Amino acid sequence: MFYLSYVFAELRRRRARTLLTALGLGVGVGLVVTVSALSKGLDHAQDKVLAPLTGVGTDMSVTRPLKQSGGGPQGFGGQGLSQSERDQLQKENGPQRFGLRNLGKPGQHFENDNFVSAAQLSFPATEVSKIASFPGAKDAAAGLTVTSIHVSGTVPKNSQQAGPPQGGEQPVGPPPNVDLNSLTVSGVDPSKPTLAATSPSQITTGRYLKSGSAREAVLNTSYARRNGLGVGDTVTLKKEKFKVVGLSKAPLGGQASDVYVKLDQLQKLSGRVFRVNTVYVRAKSTGDVAGLSKRIESSFSGAQVTTSKDLADRVGGSLVDAKNLANKLGAALEIVGLLAAFLIACLLTLSSVAKRVRELGTLKAIGWRQGLVVRQVAVESLLQGALGGLFGVAIGIAGALAIDAVGPSLTASVAQAAQAAGPGPGAPGALVAAFGQGQVTSGSTSISLDAPVDVTLILLAVGLALIGGLVAGSVGGLRAARLRPADALRHIE
Amino acid sequence: MTPLYDLRDVSRHYGSGETLVRALDGIDLEIDSGEFLVVAGPSGSGKTTLLQLLGGLDRPSEGQVLFDGRDLDGEADTDLADLRRRTLGFVFQQFNLIPTLTAAGNVEAALAPAGLSTAARHGRARELLERVKLGHRADHLPSQLSGGEQQRVAIARALANEPTVLLADEPTGNLDSKTGAEVIDLLRGLWKGDGLTVVLVTHDPSIADSRWRLVRMSDGRALTGRPEESPAA
Numbered sequence: 001m002f003y004l005s006y007v008f009a010e011l012r013r014r015r016a017r018t019l020l021t022a023l024g025l026g027v028g029v030g031l032v033v034t035v036s037a038l039s040k041g042l043d044h045a046q047d048k049v050l051a052p053l054t055g056v057g058t059d060m061s062v063t064r065p066l067k068q069s070g071g072g073p074q075g076f077g078g079q080g081l082s083q084s085e086r087d088q089l090q091k092e093n094g095p096q097r098f099g100l101r102n103l104g105k106p107g108q109h110f111e112n113d114n115f116v117s118a119a120q121l122s123f124p125a126t127e128v129s130k131i132a133s134f135p136g137a138k139d140a141a142a143g144l145t146v147t148s149i150h151v152s153g154t155v156p157k158n159s160q161q162a163g164p165p166q167g168g169e170q171p172v173g174p175p176p177n178v179d180l181n182s183l184t185v186s187g188v189d190p191s192k193p194t195l196a197a198t199s200p201s202q203i204t205t206g207r208y209l210k211s212g213s214a215r216e217a218v219l220n221t222s223y224a225r226r227n228g229l230g231v232g233d234t235v236t237l238k239k240e241k242f243k244v245v246g247l248s249k250a251p252l253g254g255q256a257s258d259v260y261v262k263l264d265q266l267q268k269l270s271g272r273v274f275r276v277n278t279v280y281v282r283a284k285s286t287g288d289v290a291g292l293s294k295r296i297e298s299s300f301s302g303a304q305v306t307t308s309k310d311l312a313d314r315v316g317g318s319l320v321d322a323k324n325l326a327n328k329l330g331a332a333l334e335i336v337g338l339l340a341a342f343l344i345a346c347l348l349t350l351s352s353v354a355k356r357v358r359e360l361g362t363l364k365a366i367g368w369r370q371g372l373v374v375r376q377v378a379v380e381s382l383l384q385g386a387l388g389g390l391f392g393v394a395i396g397i398a399g400a401l402a403i404d405a406v407g408p409s410l411t412a413s414v415a416q417a418a419q420a421a422g423p424g425p426g427a428p429g430a431l432v433a434a435f436g437q438g439q440v441t442s443g444s445t446s447i448s449l450d451a452p453v454d455v456t457l458i459l460l461a462v463g464l465a466l467i468g469g470l471v472a473g474s475v476g477g478l479r480a481a482r483l484r485p486a487d488a489l490r491h492i493e
Numbered sequence: 494m495t496p497l498y499d500l501r502d503v504s505r506h507y508g509s510g511e512t513l514v515r516a517l518d519g520i521d522l523e524i525d526s527g528e529f530l531v532v533a534g535p536s537g538s539g540k541t542t543l544l545q546l547l548g549g550l551d552r553p554s555e556g557q558v559l560f561d562g563r564d565l566d567g568e569a570d571t572d573l574a575d576l577r578r579r580t581l582g583f584v585f586q587q588f589n590l591i592p593t594l595t596a597a598g599n600v601e602a603a604l605a606p607a608g609l610s611t612a613a614r615h616g617r618a619r620e621l622l623e624r625v626k627l628g629h630r631a632d633h634l635p636s637q638l639s640g641g642e643q644q645r646v647a648i649a650r651a652l653a654n655e656p657t658v659l660l661a662d663e664p665t666g667n668l669d670s671k672t673g674a675e676v677i678d679l680l681r682g683l684w685k686g687d688g689l690t691v692v693l694v695t696h697d698p699s700i701a702d703s704r705w706r707l708v709r710m711s712d713g714r715a716l717t718g719r720p721e722e723s724p725a726a
Contacts, residue, residue, distance in 0.1 A: 369571050484552075
């Protein structure tokens with residue numbers, strides 16, 4: 001094929017210019033490959049951190065946090081709560097205060113177990129199926145999270161002194177002869193393990209809860225470690241023993257309770273039969289989340305919807321900073337790099353064509369049509385682009401390998417402040433943290449950054465370079481071919 | 494008999510106003526088929542401009558250039574390109590060979606748009622180079638050839654598509670007198686042997702054969718447009 005041999009002859013002859021043009025394109029394309037690989041690495045790192053927050057994008061939880069009409073956090077007997085909320089709370093959590101003298105005579109030993117969920121108003125369990133039937137809802141499951149308070153000790157002589165805090169009262173600490181232990185307990189529906197306070201994917205040791213009547217518990221790994229518990233041990237809730245069958249690690253930014261038991265058992269134990277205070281909902285798609293969330297909030301007075309994305313948004317740290325930077329700067333860097341590469345390729349091609357005006361004029365004089373001349377220059381430039389693409393891939397892979405070799409470490413963290421902030425906007429902060437709600441898992445985790453280059457990226461790089469070459473060649477070729485042959489032949493080289 | 498070329502009051506201007514240059518100024522000229530026309534004149538007299546108009550490389554500012562009855566100014570660029578490829582052959586003073594292609598490659602460059610098979614193209618290129626006595630130099634680059642050899646390659650390229658007209662712009666201008674004479678001999682042979690119409694532009698009218706028509710040009714005008722006696726070559 002004459003035209004191709006002519007192209008290769010030209011590229012060989014102008015070797016330095018060919019390499020320079022290809023290198024210019026290659027640097028731009030390499031930059032795009034490296035930045036894209038870095039961005040992909042950041043996505044991977046973020047996915048690794050957020051993966052345990054199952055259903056990010058489609059899952060949400062519905063609660064009815066207490067509303068305070070003013071002032072700071074108050075006990076449910078305080079002035080900050082509406083009468084209806086106070087009544088509901090009192091009904092669920094028992095008497096507002098109990099005096100230690102009611103537990104026995106002074107000097108007598110006592111033990112008392114109580115379950116409170118002072119920060120949350122409950123729903124009838126029937127509401128779960130109602131929510132599940134809303135448009136956009138794929139499934140819904142019930143959940144109940146309460147604080148189990150175990151008080152034991154000796155009735156003091158002066159039993160008028162402060163008793164155990166209840167209903168969100170400011171903790172003042174028990175008297176010296178009274179022990180107070182509290183832990184958060186979540187009831188999960190084992191038939192819907194992915195819509196629950198903990199999911200099978202979070203189990204690090206042992207197994208998940210099985211349906212049936214056996215009293216089983218899954219412990220949060222932190223709680224288990226603090227209390228020296230493991231699989232096979234037992235935990236006691238209101239004098240009932242539960243066998244520990246598994247340990248669960250809550251994701252960073254996710255909700256964690258100390259103990260997870262089956263929902264029906266917790267409902268019965270806590271005196272909340274057919275009552276739930278959390279409904280886990282899965283939307284059919286990400287696009288349904290906003291509408292479904294509004295529908296739920298308008299259908300249930302005081303309902304607050306927290307999406308898994310809200311949880312994911314709590315994750316901060318250098319990983320998120322880097323991701324944000326990559327999102328903002330990465331695209332700009334890629335565009336600038338590509339534009340610069342295209343510009344360099346165009347300028348070098350135009351300059352190269354300018355030096356060949358008489359040659360191209362001669363081709364027209366011997367009968368080459370304008371289109372043929374443009375095609376010849378464009379194909380030359382296209383091959384330069386292909387070479388640029390190869391350079392770009394090599395530069396990009398080298399950049400990605402350098403990032404892999406350095407392996408910069410990024411941290412993802414959830415600050416304590418987020419924990420106190422509760423599950424979403426408008427939540428009664430400290431109350432949420434205090435009672436009846438799993439805790440937001442705070443802390444930080446370190447993750448090593450990589451920069452994976454896949455075939456798509458390589459194809460993209462070569463494609464970009466080819467487009468660059470084609471554009472540069474077409475512009476240069478057209479410019480030269482538009483010259484009248486007589487003018488081109490007069491051109492002095 | 495209808496002339497092959499019929500130029501009617503042809504002018505070619507460049508620029509405008511005070512910078513207007515009249516490269517050609519009202520030329521009337523007829524060229525018959527099979528004629529050998531020598532256009533002579535000093536530098537800047539409009540010889541090359543005239544040749545470019547004859548070759549469809551440029552368009553007149555005024556007047557008509559009729560080729561075989563076709564007004565070249567009315568032809569589209571692509572039609573002019575096809576006309577050049579099929580009918581006209583060009584030889585330039587600077588040879589204008591493509592430096593990256595061998596002698597054979599340069600001849601093939603003229604054959605490529607014709608859509609010949611690779612073998613036919615190779616064969617035709619070799620044949621033409623043999624004809625100008627450069628068969629043994631077919632694989633050499635222009636930089637490896639002497640000036641005379643390069644011009645002979647250019648003539649072979651001009652003959653590639655069996656043209657009826659050969660337009661030569663100062664073909665001996667960059668050659669020594671001996672090599673120049675060889676090139677003129679070659680053109681004479683093509684004119685006599687193949688019946689080509691040859692238009693040769695030169696600043697040296699002494700190269701003209703007595704059987705050739707000589708047109709002298711000065712300041713864009715043709716001083717003589719009729720056959721005249723000229724010294725024997």
